[in-house]
Amino acid sequence: MPDRKTIGVLALQGAFARHIDVVESLGAAAVEVRDPDDLPGIDALIIPGGESTAMSKMLVRWGLIEPLQNLIQGGLPVFGTCAGLILMADRLKDWDALPRLGGLNVTVARNAYGRQLDSFEASLNINIPGSPEFSESVMEGIFIRAPRIPADGVGSGVEVLCSYDGFPVLVRQNNIVGAAFHPELTGDNRLHEWFLRDIITTY
Amino acid sequence: MSEKIWSGRQSPVWRKNVGLAEMLKGGVIMDVVTSEQAVIAAEAGASAVMALERVPADIRADGGVSRMSDPKMIKGIQEAVSIPVMAKCRIGHFMEARILEALGVDFIDESEVLTPADDQYHVDKTAFKVPFVCGCRNLGEALRRIGEGAVMIRTKGEAGTGDVVEAVRHMRTLMDEIHALTVMPKDQLMSAARDMGAPYDLVEEVARIGRLPVPNFSAGGVATPADAALMMHLGAESVFVGSGIFKSGDPARRAKAIVEAVTHYNDPAKLAEISEDLGEPMVGINCDDLGEKERLASRGW
Numbered sequence: 001m002p003d004r005k006t007i008g009v010l011a012l013q014g015a016f017a018r019h020i021d022v023v024e025s026l027g028a029a030a031v032e033v034r035d036p037d038d039l040p041g042i043d044a045l046i047i048p049g050g051e052s053t054a055m056s057k058m059l060v061r062w063g064l065i066e067p068l069q070n071l072i073q074g075g076l077p078v079f080g081t082c083a084g085l086i087l088m089a090d091r092l093k094d095w096d097a098l099p100r101l102g103g104l105n106v107t108v109a110r111n112a113y114g115r116q117l118d119s120f121e122a123s124l125n126i127n128i129p130g131s132p133e134f135s136e137s138v139m140e141g142i143f144i145r146a147p148r149i150p151a152d153g154v155g156s157g158v159e160v161l162c163s164y165d166g167f168p169v170l171v172r173q174n175n176i177v178g179a180a181f182h183p184e185l186t187g188d189n190r191l192h193e194w195f196l197r198d199i200i201t202t203y
Numbered sequence: 204m205s206e207k208i209w210s211g212r213q214s215p216v217w218r219k220n221v222g223l224a225e226m227l228k229g230g231v232i233m234d235v236v237t238s239e240q241a242v243i244a245a246e247a248g249a250s251a252v253m254a255l256e257r258v259p260a261d262i263r264a265d266g267g268v269s270r271m272s273d274p275k276m277i278k279g280i281q282e283a284v285s286i287p288v289m290a291k292c293r294i295g296h297f298m299e300a301r302i303l304e305a306l307g308v309d310f311i312d313e314s315e316v317l318t319p320a321d322d323q324y325h326v327d328k329t330a331f332k333v334p335f336v337c338g339c340r341n342l343g344e345a346l347r348r349i350g351e352g353a354v355m356i357r358t359k360g361e362a363g364t365g366d367v368v369e370a371v372r373h374m375r376t377l378m379d380e381i382h383a384l385t386v387m388p389k390d391q392l393m394s395a396a397r398d399m400g401a402p403y404d405l406v407e408e409v410a411r412i413g414r415l416p417v418p419n420f421s422a423g424g425v426a427t428p429a430d431a432a433l434m435m436h437l438g439a440e441s442v443f444v445g446s447g448i449f450k451s452g453d454p455a456r457r458a459k460a461i462v463e464a465v466t467h468y469n470d471p472a473k474l475a476e477i478s479e480d481l482g483e484p485m486v487g488i489n490c491d492d493l494g495e496k497e498r499l500a501s502r503g504w
Contacts, residue, residue: 012466013250015225017440034466048251049226051286057248057459058466082226095285111285116223116309117332121215144222145287145309185222 008033008042012058012190014083018184022192037064044200047084049144049182052098052110055083060099072103075203076158077175079195085178086110086147088154104176106168107153111145119144124181126162126170131194134176139188141169141181148180175203209404210416217354220334223287223309223354224418227251227441233430234258234418234445237276238283240454247458250441251287251310259316259363259499260446260485269317271299274306281307289336294503295321297330304333310355312336313348315502316362316445323504328352338422340373340500342380343399346409346486349417350402356415358439359500360423363446365487367424369500370434378438384410396446423500426451426485428464428478435468452482467488 008015011032020030023046031042040048045068047055059065072078078101080088086108087100093109113119123138141164149168154160162170169180171190177199183191210221230250241252256272257265269293272358281288287309292299294313299320304313314451315338328335329352337348338359345356358377360370372458380399387395388412396406408416425431426447434442442465444458451457460477479494495501 001418011229013228013230013248015222015228015230018225034470050228051226051230053245053286054230054248054250054462058463061463115307116220116287116334117304117307119223121219142219142222144219144226182222185218185225 004029005043006031006041007196008038008044008045010047010055010084012062013054014048015071015182015184016050016056017046019046019048022130022189023196024185026189026193026196028196033064036067039067039071042076044079044195045071047078047080047087048184049082049084052083052086052100055087056099059087059101065099065101068101069103072101072176075175077177077199077203078103079177079179079199080104081182081184082144082146083162086175088178091153093150104171104173104178105124105155105158106149106178108147108149108172110147112148113143113146116145119143119146122164122181124162124169126191128161128194131198133190133194134135138181139183139187139190143177143181143184144186152165205411208408208411210408216332216438217352218433221349221417223334224336227287227355227420228418229465230441231388231439231458231465232289232443233448233458234443235280238279240449241280241284241288243282243455244448244458245286247455248462249286249458251289252280253289253312253443253445254308255289255291258446258449260365260450261363262316263363263488263497271296271303271317274302277303277306277308284291289318292318292326295324297326299327300331300335304331308333310334310336313353314338315359315499319502325351325504334415336420338500338503339377341376341399341411342384342502343401345377345415345419346401346405349415350405354417355420355441356417357420357422359503360421360425361490361493362423362499363424364424364490364493365447365450365485366490367426367430368490370421370424371437371501372437373423374434375438377419379408381414384496385413406443425461425492426487428460428474428481431461431464432468434444441465446485450485452484457481457484
């Protein structure tokens, strides 16, 4: 039996409760992360969807940016969804001054798909080498006021694991995984399983 | 998600709209009447803004008929901030709702704070692509609104008073009624649905999952960080603040403090730090001093 992993879920604002439900349903422990005291003992971090501006302010206010950057540079596995992808991006197209974590060599445009009326659900073909469960069936992805990685926004070292409509929507750079959509909302937990199984054991 | 329960049978549009409500959890949605206020709200860390012409305290003071805001003002706020922009339509006024949808607002609040346009029926929210939030005082009212298509519920409280007592009453009632369903034998659920005037399928789902099938926020009377933390403890997943911010002495500071209090609602030491030196809160009206006709919460059917 492998040790039970403890997953920190950034709980400053947003859909953190849904990620916690998924993590716990997969047999791992979840810890809500609100300030640096919550960080010791976590084996990985999930950054949920929500409002990236609201989360950014709280990251600064509660002194989380530097400790998290140190952990991530040291190999802490991170999975950022939607706003989480924005907070992990090295470059932001429209508001690069937004304080954030960075570390993922991509450019991200916030709200690039438009307002809520333009939010959508799409069937995604995910291709992760060594993970045949993704080729068995498509995964439904919900894109909510989603960020977009422009086709030329993927830097070196970043693997594109899924594209939709010509744009990368799931990317990985070593210990950092970013998704433009919400895998926590559909009940299909394959991406969380893969993150817990493959990414955490590798780093 | 099980196909047998009500929420498992809803459309992709419902799912993505509930999804936006999920994204607003753990945050504060602030009433703003100008784009300058919207910028202050966003700077303070609001997860969304509610664009309206007058905050509830002024609607109360001014009297008269209160309607949907001027589209020009809503557009100005949409241009000023990147966070979601909500706007209010009158209860049952589906054409105000159509106009707001055409403006591309991210959420419509079919709100008792405005003067009701229909004294019998609410908007059929399933006919829209834009998500709706509606107020409730109890579980029956919440489930009727969800049955009509609302993807977010907020307990009503008593808007524009700065008195949290009604918000507490409505949230406690809602949570108690949810809890009662979870321990009720299945053969009593139909009578419970009849008594509370709620769709049976939704009663059955709440009995099974122990919560509403959509996010549950709190509104109406929150004026301090402690009020916001109180509502989070009672079961709110986010807080709407109306007059409480821009009718206070130092709106920017109070807005930031309430945002921080929603995140750290379970940490009294941090709440003490957050609550320090915020200037004057809104003056407020004691809810006991309101006559039945002055109560906004009783609007809605």
